[in-house]
Amino acid sequence: AQSVTQPDIHITVSEGASLELRCNYSYGATPYLFWYVQSPGQGLQLLLKYFSGDTLVQGIKGFEAEFKRSQSSFNLRKPSVHWSDAAEYFCAVATNFGNEKLTFGTGTRLTIIP
Amino acid sequence: EAGVVQSPRYKIIEKKQPVAFWCNPISGHNTLYWYRQNLGQGPELLIRYENEEAVDDSQLPKDRFSAERLKGVDSTLKIQPAELGDSAVYLCASSVAGTFREQYFGPGTRLTVT
Structure with a gap:
């Protein structure tokens, strides 16, 4: 079965600094990969997704992620964070088109300091 | 376009009591999912519907x-x-x-059982 690991439970970043959130997956083939953001009291919002093709994908709110097959990783990046980026970030994987069961990681909580 | 609507947003009940959650999906969406998100964890799928049919309820604790x-x-x-x-x-x-x-996710219902 597929699994997702987000090794960082909590990250603190200064406003304006760059950000990288780590995500590693376990699956025999190329999965479908996602990053979601969850603000307090809100549902999850899709930031970006990777299915195939260009391994660098652009998402909303200035986020991007890079799929690296050799490292089984799909790290999320942003060149300059804003205070409004403070939230919980979840990486997720799905393995079958037509059976879109998402398996989520445990999340990384992002704190932004002035 | 209205998003996924859930009610109630918060519910506090005593153990052994019944509780129900309601969801209204986005208009035209024929697939509906229920997830449970424990504190500090990512969401886990409970059940998926295709129209009226439950096509994946393998993670639903059917005793309760x-x-x-x-x-x-x-x-x-x-x-x-x-x-x-x-x-x-x-x-x-x-x-x-x-x-x-x-x-597309709704804001969720936070259940507290005392």
């Missing part, structure tokens, strides 16, 4: 949990009787068939 989606639109998730360990956020999501189905 039940769900229905009459007429293929709104859905209700019920717990009877509730246990302390059921305290969590219950998320509803919906998606449209045809392409890889991006899931």
Whole structure:
């Protein structure tokens, strides 16, 4: 079965600094990969997704992620964070088109300091 | 376009009491998902509906949990009787068939069982 690991439970970043959130997956083939953001009291919002093709994908709110097959990783990046980026970030994987069961990681909580 | 609507947003009950959560998906979305999100964890799928049919309920604890989606639109998730360990956020999501189905999440219902 597929699994997702987000090794960082909590990250603190200064406003304006760059950000990288780590995500590693376990699956025999190329999965479908996602990053979601969850603000307090809100549902999850899709930031970006990777299915195939260009391994660098652009998402909303200035986020991007890079799929690296050799490292089984799909790290999320942003060149300059804003205070409004403070939230919980979840990486997720799905393995079958037509059976879109998402398996989520445990999340990384992002704190932004002035 | 209205998003996924869930009610109530918060519910506090005593153990052994019943509780029900309601979800109204985005109009036109024929796939509906119920997830449970425990504190500090990512969401875990409980059940997925395609129209009125539950096509994946393998993770639903059927001894106390039940769900229905009459007429293929709104859905209700019920717990009877509730246990302390059921305290969590219950998320509803919906998606449209045809392409890889991006899931749109509601804000969730936070359940506290005392």
